[in-house]
Amino acid sequence: MKKVFLGTLAMTVLLSSCVSQKKYADLEAKQKETQDLLNSATVKLNDCLEEKATADSRLQTLEDQNAFLKANNQELINNMGNLTTLTTKGAENLEKSLESLREKDLTIRKLQDAVTRRDSVNLSLVQSLKGVLGNLDDEDIEISVEKGVVFVSISDKLLFRSGSYNVTNAAKEVLGKVAKVVNNKPDFEFMVEGHTDNVPYRSGVLLDNWDLSAKRATSVVRILQNDFGVDPARMTAAGRSYYIPLVSNETSADRAKNRRTRIVVLPKIDQFYSMIEEGMKDPAIGGGGK
Template sequence: MVMNKSILMFSFLSGTLVFSSCVTKKQYAQLQTDYNKLDKSFQDTKMKLVACGTKSKSLEERLAEAQKANDELKASYAALQGSLDKSIQQNSQGNVNISKLVDEINASNKFIKQLVEAKDKSDSLNMVLTNNLTRSLSREEMKDVDVQVLKGVVYISLADNMLYKSGSYEISERAGETLSKIAKIIMDYKEYEVLIEGNTDTDPISRPNIRNNWDLSTLRASSVVQALQNTYGVDPKRLTAAGRGEYNPVASNDTPEGKMRNRRTQIIITPKLDQFMELIDQAPESTEPVAE
């Protein structure tokens, strides 16, 4: 197209030279004007052609970039599809694990509920037992009897000057009425075990057939057990006698008052552990977690 333009311009100039002598000045001026227009058009066309070439090159580069980006997107899509397939497979296994975990949690919650109910029942019975016992004792008897509930266990602490003759393990007549009231409570609550525990101060003892405070504390506990069985009819299968000597003090042995507190016999009433052991045996077994 540029070549055609050059030929036309050459022809135009040749014609102008040939016929310049034959044309008027007005005609020549018009021809010069037309030539100038044609030359300007030629230059504009030439510039547009260069611009088109540059633009074409730019489009090719952009096309190449777009093709590269498209390839990268395809690779990313393939990777995402692989991850999705793997996630679906793992999620299927995860659903199975979650289902097992939910079953274990439900079983554990049921077991905990049973334990709480058993403990609440035991605590309630302990409170009723304690209230019944304290109401049955006179104000005078309560001076020598201390009743407490600690960690689900009822402790009845009896002062030795009320229970025994001085320095002896024989039960005094004064203790009879108090023991009878305690025995009645024990017999009313047949589901409880009864431990009789003797305690002494640190003063050594030397009596015939009593070698030391271990002997004295155990003999005193045995005397109470036999009184509950033989005199008040408590089932001996529920009774246990134990002595702790001077090694379970509740006060300092440095003062007469402290020694007096330490010389005591405790009647410890506890719920039978059978129901708790049965519950423990029924505890759900947890399964090992499945490795992912």
């Protein structure tokens, strides 16, 4: 009986031992499977952590770029505002410049018109003078226009005797013809200039060539006033001595050319200004006609 009991106990223990080993194996397999899953999850977790770190870094970069772009965008907006202001001011300045140019152009056109009319008047004067003096020798009298001014140059030998400032009778005939023209041109003034050569002069009360040239100029002015009725208010007498020669004074022929009396005919200054003002009123050049 005892043997049977021991045998049964031994069998029970043996059977019990067999079941535990199997469970253990199952548990061990499950543990290994769980460990594998854990290892796999750990690897995935690490990968996720790395991806998250990379994503965080990219996110920070993008945020920095976004902040930079926002700042640039604001700066561009500000610059556009400034540019708009500058463009507006530039347009205003350009318009002012164009207006100034238009005004200057208009002024130039008005002046050109006045000068053209002055030149037309001068041409008429020259034609009149040449008409009455055309029969004279060109060496004795010359009519020219320089810089808008009419010049009548009369040689010394025609007007005066050598060393004298008394006008000859032949010269009075010439001066009478000049007076006829200038009396018909009341809008002109003129200056009578005496010129000598460089040979020193002293005779009687005259001290030098200055005195002689001035005395000859006043002699001509007196003839025009007293004999031919030219308004003295329109005339100026001037002595130029020998300081403005036409040619050198090396020969007697050249010195004779330098001894001359020149009548400078020019519009009255206020008359010339009136011509300009009239030009400004001309509708053809944009005048207001006021």
